[in-house]
Amino acid sequence: MAIPVIIDCDPGIDDVMALLLAFVRPELDVRLITTEAGNQTQDKTSFNARGFADLMKQKIEVARGLEQPLMRTLEVAGHVHGDTGLGSLTLDEPVTKESRRSAIDALRETILESPEETVLVATGPLTNIGALFLAHPEVKAHIRYISFMGGAAVGGNVTPTAEFNVYTDPEAADLVFRSGVPIVMSGLDVTHKAYMTEQDLQAIEAIGTPLAREIIAMLKFYGKAAQQTPFHEPHFADVIRLHDLCAVAYAIKPELFAGMDCHVEIETEGRLTSGTTVVDYTNRTKKPANAHVLHSVDREAFVRLFTDAVREAGG
Numbered sequence: 001m002a003i004p005v006i007i008d009c010d011p012g013i014d015d016v017m018a019l020l021l022a023f024v025r026p027e028l029d030v031r032l033i034t035t036e037a038g039n040q041t042q043d044k045t046s047f048n049a050r051g052f053a054d055l056m057k058q059k060i061e062v063a064r065g066l067e068q069p070l071m072r073t074l075e076v077a078g079h080v081h082g083d084t085g086l087g088s089l090t091l092d093e094p095v096t097k098e099s100r101r102s103a104i105d106a107l108r109e110t111i112l113e114s115p116e117e118t119v120l121v122a123t124g125p126l127t128n129i130g131a132l133f134l135a136h137p138e139v140k141a142h143i144r145y146i147s148f149m150g151g152a153a154v155g156g157n158v159t160p161t162a163e164f165n166v167y168t169d170p171e172a173a174d175l176v177f178r179s180g181v182p183i184v185m186s187g188l189d190v191t192h193k194a195y196m197t198e199q200d201l202q203a204i205e206a207i208g209t210p211l212a213r214e215i216i217a218m219l220k221f222y223g224k225a226a227q228q229t230p231f232h233e234p235h236f237a238d239v240i241r242l243h244d245l246c247a248v249a250y251a252i253k254p255e256l257f258a259g260m261d262c263h264v265e266i267e268t269e270g271r272l273t274s275g276t277t278v279v280d281y282t283n284r285t286k287k288p289a290n291a292h293v294l295h296s297v298d299r300e301a302f303v304r305l306f307t308d309a310v311r312e313a314g315g
Contacts, residue, residue, distance in 0.1 A: 002029035003144075004114050005251060006107065008065070010038030010124030011048035013081050013222040014244040017215070017306065018123050018149075019049070022248045023056050024309040030058075031118075032110045034103035036065040038124040038168055039077045040085035045124075046098055048084070051091030055211070056313065062096055065103030065128040069169035077164060080225045087221030089214055103128045108136045117144035119251050123244035125165050126150070130172030133179050145182035149247040151264070151277030152188035153293060159275070163188050166266060167275030174266040177277075183291040185264065186246035187277065190257065190294040194246050195239040200303050204310050211315030242306065246297065249305055256305070258296040261289035 005028045009015040022030050033053065035045045042064060050062045068074050081087060099106055107128065111118050120143055122129060129146065132139060150165035150173070158167045166173045177183065196219070205216050223240035250257055263285055267276040279293055 002027060004029050004031055004116055004118045006032045006118055006120050008034045008122045008128050010036050010045045012039035012085055013087050013218045014242055015123050016052045017242055018244040018248040019052055020313060021245060021306060021309045023058050024312050025252050027252045032106055033060055033062045034065050034107060034128050036124050036127050037067055037074050039081045042067045044085045048086055050094035050096040054095050061099045063099040063101050063103040063106035066131060069127055070171045088217045104132050104135060107132050108139055111139045111142050117142055119144050120146045121247050121251055122146055122148045123247050125169040126172040126176045127169045130175035133175055140179055140181050143181050145184055147184045147247040147250050149186045149244045151185050153279035153281050161273050162275035166277055170266050170268045170275040174268055177264055177266055177290055184250055185291045185293045190297050191241055191243040191246050193299060194297050194302055195241045196303055197239055203307055207311050209315050211313055212310050215310055245306060249302055256298045256301050257294045259292050259294035262291060262293045263287040263289050264291045
């Protein structure tokens with residue numbers, strides 16, 4: 001039986017790669033998409049989610065989430081994802097309209113109406129999920145786990161210690177990590193190992209479909225933009241990391257990944273470290289684990305999973 005899944009995202013180039021994989025794979029039953037501000041503004045992320053669902057011929061509810069982080073001013077990542085959020089891809093005006101339900105209402109009702117526990121895949125800031133847990137804590141018992149792309153045990157990509165999704169809304173992340181709901185954290189420790197090489201890109205380009213060509217164009221835009229960021233490692237200049245794809249790939253094939261159970265806390269007040277995921281990977285605090293923190297991936301199998309998905313998607 002397919003796993004009931006809700007995807008909370010801020011598309012974003014790597015978010016749409018994650019959506020593509022989720023739409024194609026039979027292991028997942030994607031029941032709802034909720035959007036939020038992060039990689040771009042809410043207007044743009046909602047447009048992108050709906051437009052990409054149309055491109056993939058998916059009839060699915062897309063519900064609009066919060067416009068801003070819970071307590072902070074939004075800082076988007078247009079320098080990485082482009083003015084639209086999808087680099088070189090130009091989408092038609094979506095046929096899929098925004099849901100009449102807010103993201104919070106849609107999340108609550110979809111989770112509670114499911115006879116099976118739902119997996120939440122979160123590839124953006126945790127704003128919507130944090131707000132959901134504040135408003136409707138009753139949903140927590142009905143969530144199997146949250147597969148979250150964000151955080152890092154070591155190093156950041158916005159500051160020396162903070163990763164973008166957590167840095168954007170650390171208060172929401174703090175609520176989620178203290179919620180008691182099981183979390184699988186695909187932080188930079190593993191996503192930096194989930195990369196594509198030029199040879200991998202050529203394999204996708206060889207598929208030859210219009211969709212494959214759009215995927216390649218977006219990935220090349222993303223890779224070039226990432227190389228300009230101050231936290232891009234020079235010795236990895238020729239690879240493209242598929243960060244958000246990890247959160248979906250784990251839900252499909254967890255055996256591709258290795259990790260460890262750790263206690264994770266979110267720094268919300270530090271003058272220099274706000275948004276840091278403090279991962280107790282040496283068990284110094286003796287606090288109970290609240291997250292399964294991934295650190296390794298079978299890269300070749302991971303890339304095959306995505307390449308096969310592009311091929312199966314046709315288009």
